Amino acid sequence: MAEQGFFERAYDVVRQIPEGRVATYGQVARLLGEPRKARFVGFAMHSSPGMRSGVPCHRVVFKDGSLAPGFAFGGPDAQRALLEGEGVSFLADGRVNMRQCQWEAGL
């Protein structure tokens, strides 16, 4: 089963994100070996079947720890509640505490 596309590979990486942890689009893209395709990672999420397929797109955030305002699965507000439910820490700015919850592949 080779890669059916960049998207499928992106889902595979995002799917490996443990609970209570978040990853940036760029980081996921880097794990794929293509740090320049950060845009496609997010693009893949939008086009992806969603968490229904086991792709926790809500665990994927910007490098700043912020989300995609208006494009989140129901609003960044919902994502905050969801991540908090997984044990992710949040800042007063409404951004994920990357320093504490950014997923580190291979660690």
Added chain:
DNA sequence: CATTTGACTCTAT
């Protein structure tokens, strides 16, 4: 087959 677009990121001002 060529053009447009897009959940990003970096660099410059």
Added chain:
DNA sequence: AATAGAGCCAAAT
């Protein structure tokens, strides 16, 4: 420090 603009590359039309 914050804001603005350009770059990137693959998939969809």
